[in-house]
Structure formats: structure tokens, C-alpha cells
Amino acid sequence: MLQAPPPVRQVPVSAGKILNTKPTETFSGPTYEHDVIENYNTEEDAVLLSTKWLSTSQLIELSKTQGLVYKKGKFSTIEEQQVNNAIQQYVTDKQLTPEQLNEAIFPQTKERDAQFWSEITKAVPQRPIISVYHYVRRKHHPLKAQGKWLPAEDLKLQEAVASLGQAWEKVSLLVGRRAADCRDRWRNHLVGRDIRSNGAWTKEEEEELTRIMEEMTVKRGGTTDDDVFWGAVSDLMGNRRNRQQCRVKWLDDLNQRAKAKGEKPRWGNQDSYILVHKLDSLRVRDDTEIDWKTLPDEDWNIWSAHLLQRRWLSMKKSVKGYEEMHIQEIIEILKAKKADFDSTPGKAKRKSSSKKYPSAEMVDSSDEDSEDGNDKAGKD
Incomplete structure (x- = not known):
């Protein structure tokens, strides 16, 4: 439509x-x-985004100085289909075998196939080529979607982190899972697991989280809506609640209560x-x-x-x-x-109803624009 x-x-x-x-x-x-005019790129800008491997800082600078418009964050369903169609068309045009396509996405050397990535990026003209590169490599990664973590894998991950630290690409090779999956499993489930609390938050925990959030935002001249690193918040909570628990509790409960002057809206x-x-x-x-x-x-x-x-x-x-x-x-x-x-x-x-809206776990609010492990507000 x-x-x-x-x-x-x-x-x-x-x-x-x-x-x-x-x-x-x-x-x-x-x-x-x-x-509308300010929100769309010129033809020259679209070419720039699809051919130049610009870093995040370079994109921000061009946005400020030249008005470059680009999209970041999670790819929409429509964008996913556009990328998939572009890959299929490229394979057909070049008559690539599955092995050749895999080599284009995951080359054995550090050399990237510039023509391949440029052609795919043209299908989503508001996306920088580096963003498309990371998205496609995530979707086609041979280790993706392996299902529930087993206790033996958790143990292997703990041993790998103890040996290599949080060098996730190296950890990935030892564990046999994607680097991002190892990172998220570690920070969302394993860190502080022995001391983590589950279930309802106590009044003391709520007051502690509120104090931490005010110190990280309002007392630094910001607002309670400002982005924070939830891993740091969890650390300040003594890891008794993980980053996901802190994020959901603050965003969907405590911050709203604070804005409503203590009342639950x-x-x-x-x-x-x-x-x-x-x-x-x-x-x-x-x-x-x-x-x-x-x-x-x-x-x-x-x-x-x-x-x-x-x-x-x-x-x-x-x-x-x-x-x-x-x-x-x-x-x-x-x-x-x-x-x-x-x-x-x-x-x-307010209508009485037994229906509940979806739980936090059912909504994917993560930002998959990069592979750098950013965990600011709104990111899983």
C-alpha cells in the first residue's frame, strides 16, 4: 500500500x-x-552509503556537517526481505554456487568482496554498507540458532572466559557458538548466577535501583529517560539482578511510577x-x-x-x-x-479483562546494528 x-x-x-x-x-x-526532504538522502548520499566503509564516528560527523541521512538499529521485516531478494538476485546473476556465496560472505582473507556488498546494500539505500555487512553475516553465520544452551556448554563458556577473557571471537571458536551468543549468554545468564535473585523485587531492591538510576542520570544533569549501560547498573546492584532484570524493572515500572509521583499509572x-x-x-x-x-x-x-x-x-x-x-x-x-x-x-x-499483554521476553527490543556488544537502554 x-x-x-x-x-x-x-x-x-x-x-x-x-x-x-x-x-x-x-x-x-x-x-x-x-x-520529508530532510529525511531522505540524495542520490549521491545513497551511493556514498553503499560504497564507503564508514565508521560510526564518520557517519555521525557526516550527518552533522553534510546532513547525511542513514538508518540504524534493527532491520525491519521489509528490509530483511529486500536484502534476501538482493542476495538471491546476485547469486542468479553471477551463477554462484552455495560455496561461492559463503566465500563472499565469509572470505578466507581479510579482503571483502566490494562488489557483492555494494550490490546488496543498494537494496536498502538508507543503510550504510557496514550495517548490511554485519546483518548478513549474522543471518548466515554457520553457528546461529543452535537452540537452548546445555550445562556442558555453559561450563565450556565459563572455562573459555576464564582463559581468554571477554575476547568473544576467540571464545566462540572454543565454545562452538556465535561470538554474540557467547557474549549474551555470559552477561545475561552466567555472571552472578550463584547470587542472583529471581521473582518479585523487594522494596529495598526497588529503592536501590532507583538510587542508582538517579545517580547515573539526574545527578549528572540528565533525565531518568537517558540511556545507561545496563551491565554497569547490574554491577552496582551487586549482580543480584542481571542487566535484563534491571532494564525491564526500570523502564516498565519504576521510572513510570516516578513520573506519576509514586502512583502506579x-x-x-x-x-x-x-x-x-x-x-x-x-x-x-x-x-x-x-x-x-x-x-x-x-x-x-x-x-x-x-x-x-x-x-x-x-x-x-x-x-x-x-x-x-x-x-x-x-x-x-x-x-x-x-x-x-x-x-x-x-x-x-479501564475495562476488566483477564488478558495480559505480551511479556518482556516476547518483545525483541534489541538493536542489532553492530557487533560491538553495546548494551545501552532498550537493548537486550
């Missing part, structure tokens, strides 16, 4: 416009046209109404294209990006036949369903 990709810098309509609470502003529907129809109108204004082709971090604004900032994504999944699944619908069709149905609410602050209607 929508052929062009959404702007890279997504700017959703504000909650104030949606609810008509801004005296000088009115909301008259989606505003997809805003910043309740999601209502008004929130659902705002969410679907914000998503409508983005005009995305698929919900995997949504940049969830752009949705909160000064009029509506209680909910974390992670929780908004989970709420959307729950709302979407409430629409009969959603699997066969385009996202815009789903949004139109939900806009009508969620239009009935009490706009009085603090009096959102």
Missing part, C-alpha cells in the same frame, strides 16, 4: 494535537509530509487512542519499521518505548484477522474502537 519507506527521523504527531489540548494547534489527521483507552494516532502519523509499511523511542512527548511521557511496543502487540492481536491485514487497516479499526474515553486527567476508563 505504501511503497516509499517512512522518513528515517520519525516525528509522530504530539499527544496535545491528538487530544486538541494545545490552544493554538489542531489535529486534522496524519502528517506524513513533515520533514494505569493504561486506559485514552492512552490507546493516542498510541494508534501516533502510529498512524508515521505512515509505516510494517510495525517493524516503527522507532518506538520517538513516540513519547512532553504531553505523554509516562510509558516506556518498550511498554508501548508491547501494548501495540496486544491491541493489534485484538483485531480479528489481523494476520492478513496491512498495518493501516488495523490502525483504522483501532482508532474507531479506542475513540470512547474520558479525557478528564486521571479518569481513563
Whole structure:
């Protein structure tokens, strides 16, 4: 239905416009046209992204000085298909065998096949070639998707880290799992496993995490929404809670309570109404294209990006036949369903229901744009 990709810098309509609470502003529907020129590359920029192996710092500098627009973060479903189609087309055109394709992706030398990577990157013109390189190598890695870790593998990983430290590529060779999988298994499950707490958080733990987060953000001149390294937060918690537990507890509970002045906020129809109108204004082709971090604004900032994504999944699944619908069709149905609410602050209607929205584990909020092990906010 929508052929062009959404702007890279997504700017959703504000909650104030949606609810008509801004005296000088009115909301008259989606505003997809805003910043369109600034959000798309020139033909020269697209060539630059597909041919020059620019580092993260170089991309940031070009964005600041020359207005280069590029996309980072997890690849959308549509982008994944575009890359897959480009690889299949390249294989057909060059009549490559599976062995030759594997050699192009994983060369025996340090020399990269510039033509191959450039051709594949052209299929996703908003992506830098280095981003496509890492994505394709992850997807085609011979050690990917090996299933549940066995106790013997955990032991082998512990021995490898004790011997080699956190040199994950070397650890990978000893363990027989991808470097990223070894890294994530280590930091999310093995570090502090003997002393880790599970289940409900105690009041003392909540107060400790709140203090740590305030010291890492507000007391340094920032806000409680600022990105942090969750591994460092876990360390400060004495590793009694791992990085994933700390991230989910803060983003989906404690930070929201702090913004609501100690009260546990309740999601209502008004929130659902705002969410679907914000998503409508983005005009995305698929919900995997949504940049969830752009949705909160000064009029509506209680909910974390992670929780908004989970709420959307729950709302979407409430629409009969959603699997066969385009996202815009789903949004139109939900806009009508969620239009009935009490706009009085603090009096959102709440329907009793036994249904629960998806758990944190069901939502993949990781940023797979690099292989450097970054674990800032919103990354698993």
C-alpha cells in the first residue's frame, strides 16, 4: 500500500494535537509530509552509503556537517526481505554456487568482496554498507540458532572466559557458538548466577535501583529517560539482578511510577487512542519499521518505548484477522474502537479483562546494528 519507506527521523504527531489540548494547534489527521526532504538522502548520499566503509564516528560527523541521512538499529521485516531478494538476485546473476556465496560472505582473507556488498546494500539505500555487512553475516553465520544452551556448554563458556577473557571471537571458536551468543549468554545468564535473585523485587531492591538510576542520570544533569549501560547498573546492584532484570524493572515500572509521583499509572483507552494516532502519523509499511523511542512527548511521557511496543502487540492481536491485514487497516479499526474515553486527567476508563499483554521476553527490543556488544537502554 505504501511503497516509499517512512522518513528515517520519525516525528509522530504530539499527544496535545491528538487530544486538541494545545490552544493554538489542531489535529486534522496524519502528517506524513513533515520533514520529508530532510529525511531522505540524495542520490549521491545513497551511493556514498553503499560504497564507503564508514565508521560510526564518520557517519555521525557526516550527518552533522553534510546532513547525511542513514538508518540504524534493527532491520525491519521489509528490509530483511529486500536484502534476501538482493542476495538471491546476485547469486542468479553471477551463477554462484552455495560455496561461492559463503566465500563472499565469509572470505578466507581479510579482503571483502566490494562488489557483492555494494550490490546488496543498494537494496536498502538508507543503510550504510557496514550495517548490511554485519546483518548478513549474522543471518548466515554457520553457528546461529543452535537452540537452548546445555550445562556442558555453559561450563565450556565459563572455562573459555576464564582463559581468554571477554575476547568473544576467540571464545566462540572454543565454545562452538556465535561470538554474540557467547557474549549474551555470559552477561545475561552466567555472571552472578550463584547470587542472583529471581521473582518479585523487594522494596529495598526497588529503592536501590532507583538510587542508582538517579545517580547515573539526574545527578549528572540528565533525565531518568537517558540511556545507561545496563551491565554497569547490574554491577552496582551487586549482580543480584542481571542487566535484563534491571532494564525491564526500570523502564516498565519504576521510572513510570516516578513520573506519576509514586502512583502506579494505569493504561486506559485514552492512552490507546493516542498510541494508534501516533502510529498512524508515521505512515509505516510494517510495525517493524516503527522507532518506538520517538513516540513519547512532553504531553505523554509516562510509558516506556518498550511498554508501548508491547501494548501495540496486544491491541493489534485484538483485531480479528489481523494476520492478513496491512498495518493501516488495523490502525483504522483501532482508532474507531479506542475513540470512547474520558479525557478528564486521571479518569481513563479501564475495562476488566483477564488478558495480559505480551511479556518482556516476547518483545525483541534489541538493536542489532553492530557487533560491538553495546548494551545501552532498550537493548537486550
